[in-house]
Amino acid sequence: MASCKPRPVDIPKRTVQIPAPMTVDANTFETEARVLRRPHCQPSHIEKNRHLEPMQRKDTWLVGAVGIVFYFFLPISAQSQGYTPYLKGAEHTGALQMEVLQESPDTLRYALVAHAASLNYDPKKKRLVNTVERARKLHLNVVKIFSPEHGFTGSFSAGEHVEDEEVDGVKIPMVSLYGSHKKPTAEDLADVDVVLFDLQDVGVRFYTYISTLTYVMEACAEFKKPLIVLDRPNPFANVVDGPVLDTAYTSFVGLHPVPVLYGMTMGEYAQMVHGEGWIRGADSLQLRVIPCVDYHREPVSFPDEAPPSPNLPNAHAIALYPSLCFFEAAPVSVGRGTEAPFEWLGAPWIDATGFAFVPMPNAGASSPKFQSDTCHGWDLRTMPIHPEQGLQLNYLDDIYHAYAAQGRDTARPFFTSFMDKLAGGTSLEDALEAGQSVQEIQASWQPDLEAFKQIRSRYLLYSMKPIPLPALMPPSAAPAKKTKKPTKKGAQ
Numbered sequence: 001m002a003s004c005k006p007r008p009v010d011i012p013k014r015t016v017q018i019p020a021p022m023t024v025d026a027n028t029f030e031t032e033a034r035v036l037r038r039p040h041c042q043p044s045h046i047e048k049n050r051h052l053e054p055m056q057r058k059d060t061w062l063v064g065a066v067g068i069v070f071y072f073f074l075p076i077s078a079q080s081q082g083y084t085p086y087l088k089g090a091e092h093t094g095a096l097q098m099e100v101l102q103e104s105p106d107t108l109r110y111a112l113v114a115h116a117a118s119l120n121y122d123p124k125k126k127r128l129v130n131t132v133e134r135a136r137k138l139h140l141n142v143v144k145i146f147s148p149e150h151g152f153t154g155s156f157s158a159g160e161h162v163e164d165e166e167v168d169g170v171k172i173p174m175v176s177l178y179g180s181h182k183k184p185t186a187e188d189l190a191d192v193d194v195v196l197f198d199l200q201d202v203g204v205r206f207y208t209y210i211s212t213l214t215y216v217m218e219a220c221a222e223f224k225k226p227l228i229v230l231d232r233p234n235p236f237a238n239v240v241d242g243p244v245l246d247t248a249y250t251s252f253v254g255l256h257p258v259p260v261l262y263g264m265t266m267g268e269y270a271q272m273v274h275g276e277g278w279i280r281g282a283d284s285l286q287l288r289v290i291p292c293v294d295y296h297r298e299p300v301s302f303p304d305e306a307p308p309s310p311n312l313p314n315a316h317a318i319a320l321y322p323s324l325c326f327f328e329a330a331p332v333s334v335g336r337g338t339e340a341p342f343e344w345l346g347a348p349w350i351d352a353t354g355f356a357f358v359p360m361p362n363a364g365a366s367s368p369k370f371q372s373d374t375c376h377g378w379d380l381r382t383m384p385i386h387p388e389q390g391l392q393l394n395y396l397d398d399i400y401h402a403y404a405a406q407g408r409d410t411a412r413p414f415f416t417s418f419m420d421k422l423a424g425g426t427s428l429e430d431a432l433e434a435g436q437s438v439q440e441i442q443a444s445w446q447p448d449l450e451a452f453k454q455i456r457s458r459y460l461l462y463s464m465k466p467i468p469l470p471a472l473m474p475p476s477a478a479p480a481k482k483t484k485k486p487t488k489k490g491a492q
Helices: 026-037 057-080 094-103 131-137 209-222 266-275 315-329 394-405 418-423 427-433 438-457
Strands: 109-113 119-122 127-130 141-147 174-176 194-197 227-230 240-244 259-262 287-290 344-347 375-379
Touching (some): 094 119, 094 131, 094 227, 194 209, 240 438, 266 438, 394 427, 394 438
Parallel strands (some): 109 194, 194 227
Antiparallel strands (some): 119 127
């Protein structure tokens, strides 16, 4: 594997260029609204510069008033123009059409692949219900539940071994599809006639739910069990970006030759894996996709009630996730073990920036990187970003070269071997080592991306539709959060 080597002599220290705030538009509306609506966080382990200067009492009243306006009136205005500022995606799910399964014999035994974020909006009860509950209300005979990484409750850390679970109120046997048991066995499916699949994905290759989908498809093909995918939107369902995986680097965080952002829903992805023959026994698989309801690839996010995984608690973190996840293979924390995973970025070796945090064990990270150490870095929570922006390589590029400029790679390479799996090969690391610019790196992906788009186009279920935009407050009307300007020392 390539290592991070210092450039020739006289390498200046580089600074991480955090993009300047963009003009608020339809793409950033979801993020901006979420920041204002977000409930107060629990006390953190911030060491200094609490990222917000003290407010005067009159300012507090102003912020409260503006927050009320955003919370109550803007959503109404947006929805009146046909735009959903943020999910609700549960209003679109394929599970809302499970009534069609009632036409099947009531003797059929179903297994359901689901988790806590398999939510659907019940207009009668005006609340979100899990697909398990919905299936049982429809009198479908659900005899088993399979859960992915993080478990059915979504409370386990990334990579943590998940035992078979029993959840209060759900008297159905549960089987974990993680660890050494990623694929359903003949025994698992012996008492099952049909498998229903309903996982809330985020549309990123190294997010493991599409790998779970692949293994379930392969098991269903092998053991002659029909598979029905209950489709649902994801935030990157129209974004194709990043390096395409080299099949020599397949793993649970990347099984197929697709880019980091593949721009497909779970149902579309399943059809591609099936149609391209990317699983053993593809010809024998009985696959059916129940599509989303009235969905046109418009921007969506998730209900706050149940995030897709414990370290992606909100839409903003999800939008940053594909760009920051490469740091999982580097000596940099992405905020696991804090109140803001994938929204805080830093490391002990980075010079003071005016913001710091200390990772500590929590429900989403039992042993976080740099546990109990002070990490200097950046609070990205107020930085406008939207999934449609795709991958943002500026963080990786600048911090990588700042590490090399400090001469740290002479003792330890910046990337571990895990980087090859996350990036789907060595091309990204090689390009960074060679000193290519972000623009050059992104340009190098284009031939492979165009080839993938040709494959992708054969399996898309949903078209684009113009989205009426809501009337928004001018950026100057919203109270700005004051932060100390980072110094220009170290890797900023």
